[in-house]
Amino acid sequence: MKITIISFDYFDFDKNIMEALQKKGIEAHHIDISKYKYRYKSLGEKVKNFFSKLLLGTNVKRVHMEAFVLRELEQWGKQDQILVIRPDRISRKTHEIIKTKTKQYRAYLYDSTNRFSIKHLEKGLFDRIYTFDRDDAQKFGYHPISNFIYFPKKALVPASALPIALFMIASIDERLPLWNAVAAYCRKMQLPTDFIAVGKREPAALDAGIVYSKTNLFWEAISARMDQAQAFLDLIREEQNGLSFRVFEAMGYQRKLITSNASVVEYPFYNPANIFVLTQDNIDQIQAFLEVPFEPLPEAVYHQFTVEHWVDTVFELKEKTPQL
CATH class of the missing domain: 3.40.50 (Rossmann fold)
Known part of the structure; x- marks a missing residue:
């Protein structure tokens, strides 16, 4: 063929x-x-x-x-x-x-x-x-x-061995206000983050916990950062209904996911111990979510998304x- x-x-x-x-x-x-x-x-x-x-x-x-x-x-x-x-x-x-x-x-x-x-x-x-x-x-x-999931499954690593609480890299767009709010909360709670905002110009309203970059990062650099993070942050654009690759990277890395995509609860891999559906009103629950241990997915469910x-x-x- x-x-x-x-x-x-x-x-x-x-x-x-x-x-x-x-x-x-x-x-x-x-x-x-x-x-x-x-x-x-x-x-x-x-x-x-x-x-x-x-x-x-x-x-x-x-x-x-x-x-x-x-x-x-x-x-x-x-x-x-x-x-x-x-x-x-x-x-x-x-x-x-x-x-x-x-x-x-x-x-x-x-x-x-x-x-x-x-x-x-x-x-x-x-x-x-x-x-x-x-x-x-x-x-x-x-x-x-x-x-x-586009790479072989990573070994499960204890959250205590990972120095970064939350990782995200994304372009600068309508998601920034919610991202700023999450970054401000993490700074307040002293949760270490690795947030990178990519765009042609640095916006005036960029939280101190988000690093501006004019150039994008590619797989090797992003992968190295993911290796250090307990959880990945996934903020969706307006009118987006499908799941971004960040969701599947979290599965492949066996890491927690914080996402603004409410449709994630409809999928067979959804587990509230592993996935937190973020809104403007529940940002203060992030730390409590991160303290709950990650629960590995059943292999049959995981395979459906490879x-x-x-x-x-x-x-x-x-x-x-x-x-x-």
């Missing part, structure tokens, strides 16, 4: 899908469009492209990126399945060409359609659309599936009960 994944894999999550497929003996390839860099040939071309985007809706950088995707696909011949993640990044015209190169063309949305609409791609293109957002699944008839189970489900590699 031949399967190709096409995605903008900025944080290297999606390469784990390819590796899980390869471990099953499948000829799997990954076209990571985040690694494709187009350089303007001249200042004139850059200016021309500015007006092309403004007046015609055509971006020369996107045109070249899509040509790159098609060249890569040509190397591997007809595919049994192609999965595209964040399909909104590719034009419908190019999607239609990609569809001719596979028996099954599938899409996965790991963000809400409120943020990244695919309305122009819905009809007559994909054989199946998966989404992490349960609201989108119900509204549009997509197939619901969560994100996944990348190995995810590929079995999305690519229908074996008969099984669909996740969620």
Whole structure:
């Protein structure tokens, strides 16, 4: 069987899908469009492209990126399945060409359609659309599936051996007021934190317990910080219904999770000893939650959320009960 994944894999999550497929003996390839860099040939071309985007809706950088995707696909011949993640990044015209190169063309949305609409791609293109957002699944008839644990399970470490109470790295957006409130509480209670806010400009209203960074951190640096933390903080954006990767990182690390995503209680891994649903009104309960020992998940529940189970489900590699 031949399967190709096409995605903008900025944080290297999606390469784990390819590796899980390869471990099953499948000829799997990954076209990571985040690694494709187009350089303007001249200042004139850059200016021309500015007006092309403004007046015609055509971006020369996107045109070249899509040509790159098609060249890569040509190397591997007809595919049994192609999965595209964040399909909104590719034009419908190019999607239609990609569809001719596979028996099954599938899409996965790991963000809400409120943020990244695919309305122009819905009809007559994909054989199946998966989404992490349960609201989108119900509204549009997509197939619901969560994100996944993308690394081997870490050993359980006693909270007393971990120097940081709470870790979070996130972009600066509408989540900041709640984040500030949590940081202020942790400082008051002398709970050591590792909070990193990433953005182009440092906001004026940034709690002293949050460190500003202009540049993002990648897996190795984030993993080193997670190694030190008793719990991970997960604050969701407005209108987000699906579970972020932070939820699955907490499971894989066997660490506690504090999240503002109330839908987490609907999942089989939810355990109030391990997961605290945060609101503006219960911040003062964080310390008491952290003092309760972590309870390991049953293996059968844990496996449902691994990348190995995810590929079995999305690519229908074996008969099984669909996740969620």
